[in-house]
Amino acid sequence: MAPELVTDPARPRPAPLRIGLFGAGRVAGQLGPALVAAGHAVVFVWSRQPATAAALAAQLPGTPVLTDLAALPPADAYLLAVPDAAVAPLLAAVAWPAGAVVAHLAGALPLAVFAARPAVRGGVLYPLQTFSPGRAVDWAAVPLCVEAADAATETLLLALARSLSADVRRLASADRLRLHVAAVFANNFTNHVLGIADALLAEAGLPAALLAPLVRETVAKALAAGSPFGVQTGPAARRDAPTLAAHRAALAAHSAWLGVYNSLTASIQAELLAEAGPAAG
Incomplete structure (x- = not known):
């Protein structure tokens, strides 16, 4: 409710x-x-x-x-x-x-x-x-x-x-706790992932400003959608194995960030599979 x-x-x-x-x-x-x-x-x-x-x-x-x-x-x-x-x-x-x-x-x-x-x-x-x-x-x-x-x-x-x-x-307390968990995903985790993106660009000598238009459109699209899950894009959503493998190789020197990449990739694919229903199994 x-x-x-x-x-x-x-x-x-x-x-x-x-x-x-x-x-x-x-x-x-x-x-x-x-x-x-x-x-x-x-x-x-x-x-x-x-x-x-x-x-x-x-x-x-x-x-x-x-x-x-x-x-x-x-x-x-x-x-x-x-x-x-x-x-x-x-x-x-x-x-x-x-x-x-x-x-x-x-x-x-x-x-x-x-x-x-x-x-x-x-x-x-x-x-x-x-x-x-x-x-x-x-x-x-x-x-x-x-x-x-x-x-x-x-x-x-x-x-x-x-x-x-x-x-x-x-x-009430129970719903406030759920709200707080959601806020951590929306704010704290998003900020951390943006920090990883910023560090990867810095390693390549690329300006962080390159991502600004993408980040703005990502947030605007997610907020406008009925569900952000419904507008998911990217190699995980496409199950693009060659691109996923190339990304993992590029992250080989960063085991913690590779773990984040793998966890989010698995979560995206699991959510899309769940939305597709039994027929996709």
Whole structure:
């Protein structure tokens, strides 16, 4: 079932919220200014690296750096923009006010992570985007996936999400995990494969820009197609054995990349065979 789209373009701008921000890395570094631009008050920034927290706080007018986890300033919501592995230890380390709304921003971490802290009202505010230093994100176009342990927390997080994005959806933990896996294929794995392509061109003394038009058309075609599988091309799809053999020979000096080539070739051929059905067997 598709995640429910809960954005309402006609909905009035939500009241400003007080937000406590844990983290000062790639996500928090862009989320903090976005929260301020949406009219919210970031009441503090905390990070395991005080210098990083100070650098982010300096971009947010009037926002201090939190140094004592036992003395938490009041806030309407506390956002955990920290690595997945840091969420549970942070939940245990902070002296949370009773009934505090605490939300993590992770794709693969279930809502159940809050079960060990029953005094807090747990939630999720997952931004489906890649964040990199020096590259601004258009938050209005970032899908924000919300999940919460209770109706009041969900209402608050939905309002916060709507103030940032035009694409807000309710999404349960299991479906969010599937979405995160899909995002890794679409983003992280694609980036890695492009890195391999770039390195191969560099070895041959060829400019990376040669691939730019091909990459743009590949992505545009895949997004326009009913299914990217349906527009698959190339020697693997054609079962072009001589070309595949020549490619493997060219990759002989790169065993890891050859492994990627062979795995993707096998996956393409298996998918096309499955689509063709029993008659192709």
